[in-house]
Every structure is written in structure tokens, then in C-alpha cells.
Amino acid sequence: MTDIASAKADLNLNGYLDIEVDPTLDLVEEIEKLKKEKNAIILAHYYQESEIQDIADYTGDSLGLSQKAAETDADIIVFAGVHFMAETAKMLSPEKKVLLPDLKAGCSLADSCPPDIFRKFKAKHPDHIVVSYINCTAELKTLTDIVCTSTNAVHIIESIPEDQPIIFAPDKNLGAYLVKKTGRDMILWNGACMVHEIFAMEKIVKLLNRHPEAKFIAHPECEPQLLEIADFIGSTSSLIRYTRESDADTFIVGTEVGILHQMQKYSPNKTFIPAPPNNTCACNECPHMKRNTMEKLYLCMKHELPEIILPEHIIRDGIAPINRMMEISAKAGL
Ligand code: 13P
């Protein structure tokens, strides 16, 4: 283990401050203290580990997290999520310090659309506008006309004139769902999320046979054949809302397992079964989201590192499509 000077020097290599944390420390207490001392806010995604969700000032989906990042008056935003989310927060609040406990908390979906290759692809379709799912890099956002999240994607697509051709990137599964839902014929980039592609259709069907009363609920990042058999499809916040409001008592949950924490909190007497992956690994856990730990969160707040730094031109060109999304969402009351 290293001291703070060498931990800072190794930051780019490790992605986080590799410093031993005193095991006797009460991390919840320490993090609460640091929040007050530094006027910091912790924003956490529903896929974070339960302890992190519980200590966050706000836990939500990608749209809610962006809205909070834009409106907060905190000096420091600590993002308990993945890299593209922290980048979005930085673009929305460039004057604030945005921290991410582990810079290597990436996203397979964002990685599936390298901006250089996408730029050439886009050039082949000059009459198309680009709608990108927020799960993409800041650089890809600079090549985008309107950003969307799983909460507002249908509204965003429907807000575009019908004769305007669209490229949708990077998620082919969400894209196919939107084509079906809106009737718009879009060109889809061939990207996907490693977590939502791992669910095993046969095992889910078996589970449904064993629990005929259960509802199968799924995130639109899942493959089309799974969405076909889902009782409800929606963003993480919509899935949580559905389980709260539904009369059903049992749910098979087709998204990252971290979401079960909020579902169980809101509905302690209901049963939530994580949709099984197609092998025995813990692949329905997002390895990127789970890189954040309480220790890394504490260290990052204490030393104000790692920090998200973006070039000015990326902030300037990337913010326009995010702002367009925010305007359309606000008009739709989302
Ligand atoms: P939402 O929480 O916006 O539905 O996004 C899910 C997701 O995959 C985030 O990485």
C-alpha cells in the first residue's frame, strides 16, 4: 500500500486512490462529515451497492441524476456511478468540481461506440440527425444532435419531425425498442450493454412457469426477444415505480441487481427475483458500477480526487444536445 503522494502519482494507472483506509473508521460518519465540511453532494445511480445508495443525497436514474447535477448549489458533486454520468454532470455544471471514486468505472455500452469510427459512419448519412443514448462518451455527445435517456427516449424521438431521418446510437436494443414503440425507421448503431445482454431467456421462462403470478419486468437495454415476453418495460425509475404501484407480489427483474435495494425498501413484503444470467457468474452485476466502494468514496471525498476534467471544446459542443434533451423532458413534465 502507498502513501498519498505515490497514490496520486499512480492515479491514472489505478483509476482510484490506492491508500489503505483505517478499518476502525466509521465510513458513514466520515463521509457525512466530509459532505458538510466541503459542501459536497453525493449523486448515486440505482446500480450502486446498497450502502452507497443509502448515504447518497440523491439516488436516481440517468435523467434524474442529470437534472440534480444541473440544479445543485453544492461546490462539489461526487458521482457514485460510471464515467459517462460524471462527465455529463461536469458538462452540466462546468464550474463545479466533479469527482468519481474510480475513473475506471466505465461502461461497455459507451465503449461500443468509439467516436472516431462513429464520425466516419455519420459522414455517410449527412441527411440524418443523431440521437444518442446518454450512455456514451462526452466526445460522442459532441457528434450528437439530441441526447436521450431511457426515461425520455420515446418523447425525444416523437419530438423529431416525421420526415427527418435519424441515426440512433449506441444501443441497438433500446434503438429496436424505440423503432417498435414509435414506428420510426431509424439507423441503429450496433452497440449493447454487457449486463442487459446476458439474461437467459430459457431460465426466465422456467422461472415464470414456476411463479405464474410473477410479473417479468425489464429495462429496454435488454434484447428484443426478452422485451417481447416482458409485462412491463421501463427505465430504472419506472421499474421501481411499477413494483410499488402494481398489485402483484412477485417480480422477476430484468436489469442490474443493484436496483433490488430500492425495490425492497419501498415494498418490503414483495418478492424480487433477479433475472438469471446465462451462466453461473454474477454477470447481472455491472462490474463498472461495482468498482465504486465505500472506501473509494471516502478517499475521493477526503482528497478531492479523482476529478473529472474535460477539454473546453468538449463541454461547449457536448452540452448543446444535453440541453436539448433537458428542454424536451421539461416540456413533457419528466
Ligand atoms: P437508467 O437508470 O437511466 O434507466 O439507465 C440504466 C443504465 O444502464 C445506466 O447505466
Ligand code: SF4
Ligand atoms: Fe453501462 Fe450496462 Fe453498466 Fe449501465 S449496466 S453502466 S449500460 S455496462
